[in-house]
Structure formats: structure tokens, C-alpha cells
Amino acid sequence: MVLAVFSCRTYSLPHLLRLGFLTKQPLSLLCSGLRIRGLSVLCAQSRKSENPAYAIHRPRAMASSSSSWELPLVAVCQVTSTPDKQQNFKMCAELVREAARLGACLAFLPEAFDFIARDPAETLRLSEPLGGNLLEDYTQLARECGLWLSLGGFHERGQDWEQTQKIYNCHVLLNSKGSVVATYRKTHLCDVEIPGQGPMRESNSTIPGPSLESPVSTPAGKIGLAICYDMRFPELSLALAQAGAEILTYPSAFGSITGPAHWEVLLRARAIETQCYVVAAAQCGRHHEKRASYGHSMVVDPWGTVVARCSEGPGLCLARINLNYLRQVRQHMPVSQHRRPDLYGNLGNPLP
């Protein structure tokens, strides 16, 4: 059951359908709702998913803002990657197409959306260069759907593959024409041993990226790129915010022990201290015998409120990005002007 409140506005039928509401609504109710001017219309939608394999969590209706429907809508996709690349693409493509149908201008996929392998040797074997078949498939998907894609962590064979035989964990941003607009290679690698979670030795297969990327303008706002474990380093998020980021992204494959303890706290802290939106698409469920992820993809607003979230299983959630709200938060509490680099130095090097 999804509730949507339309307040004090008249919407065209195609607009509503593009927003994804009312698609399963009896036409009579749909039309009666549309005819009423200057009134709030409350629509209850019970949506029996044709595909019970994943869940859709729609944005909360923003009854107080009559213009909220014009704000950019973003979709956060949650999947369970396995070593089967084709199957993973199928699942991701299905969610991206659903995101486009619901009116999203940008869809976020998690770290390791391409695959999660059983060991470093398999990771290296399955990896591809940016110019490979998998990225070509995503280029076509972005074009077909007409939306931007944040591909949260691609196992990339870089230019140095022949010498190093190691890869980069590369966050790729595609525009709606399928062109690569930006790449960021994960700079903090996750080499940790948490009791009960199984050791993570990312550096066995992966080289740390050499630099941060300047935030990128998208239809939803200026996006600062990061990946998963990077969220534990507030210096990085402050550097991105200082360089103009309005949305920070942390596509992730968070562990099942650190997840319940740290995931939401870290994401909300990054949002509050930078006064940015934070978007975190996550892996969920069991990838193979040896590995599982926490899920709970979410969008946090610049005040620290979780405005959209998935639960444990595959699916997507949606949120609207309101940059006026972001500016208000920054105006009311101008923390960036109160910083004291004379006491603790500049946090993070300035970006180019």
C-alpha cells in the first residue's frame, strides 16, 4: 500500500504516470483525482508487484511542498551480486528500468554491482576494462532508459593491468546518453578482520586510487564520488563538500557485523557534518558460501534525516533531492564558515 498526497496542484496524466503513481489505479479514481483543482487529493495505491523478487519503496509524499513533484527524483538500487555477471546485469537492468518508469533521473547501483567473486583470483579473472562488454551494456541501458547511472564500484582493469595484474575499484558515472562523465577509484581499501565476519583483504586484488574527483554536475545536483569503506574517513567527505558537492555517494557492500553497528550512524554523520545529501546503494543478502552483505540502502538529507530506505532484500527506494532545503540548512547553521583550520589544519587537500 502506497499513499500519495497531491496538494493544491493539477497534474497532467502523463506527468503522473511518469512519476509512477497511479499506474495500477482504477481509471475512474485517477480521473476524479485529476479533475479536482486546488484541493488535496489523497490516493491510496495497493500495488501487487508483478515481480515479487524485489521490493519498491516509494518516496514519502511531501504534502507541505506543492512543488515537490518537480524536484529531481533519484533511485537507489539494492541487489545481491553473485559471481554470475550476466545474472547480475539482468537484475540491475530490471531495477534501472523500473527506476526510469517511476520517473527517476538518476539511478545508483552499489559497489560490486558487476559481480562478487569467491576469491581474489576469480575477482581478477572476471574483471574488465572500462571499454569492455559490461560497460557497453550499461551505456546502452542508460541510453535506452534516458537516465544517469552511478555504477558504484566496477572491478576495473586499468591501463596498468599488464604490469600489475591488479584492478581498481572504480565508481563510474554515466550520463543519460551513456557517456562516461566521471570515474573515481576507491582510495581507502578495506583490509580488515572483524571477528564473525570473515577477513576482507581488498588490497589482494586491488590498487588504491591516486586521487579524489571533483564533484560532478548532474540533473539531481553536484555529486561527490566515494565508495563504501571511504565513508569512515570524514576528511574525504569534507574535501568533497568544500569542493562544492551537494550529494555524497557511498555505494557499498557493507559487512553483516559492521552493518548493524556502523552503517546508518556513519552515513547520517557524513550528511550532518557536510550538510549534503548522502546516497548509499548497498549490496544485500548472500553472495556465495563465504559472503553476505547488510543491505539497508538509504538516502539521508542534509539535516541527517533518513528520507528513503530499503530493507534487507533486493529492491529500490526513491527520494527527491531538494537543493533549496540544502541551502536553508547551510544558511541556518553555517558550520563551513565556523571551521578552525588554525587549530587542526585543513581537513583534506583542496581538490583541483
Ligand SMILES: O=C(O)CNC(=O)[C@H](CS)NC(=O)CCC(=O)C(=O)O
Ligand atoms: O570485494 C569486492 O568485490 C568489492 N569490494 C568490497 O566489497 C569491499 C572490499 S572487501 N567491501 C568493503 O569495503 C566493505 C566495508 C565494510 O564492510 C565496513 O567498512 O565495515
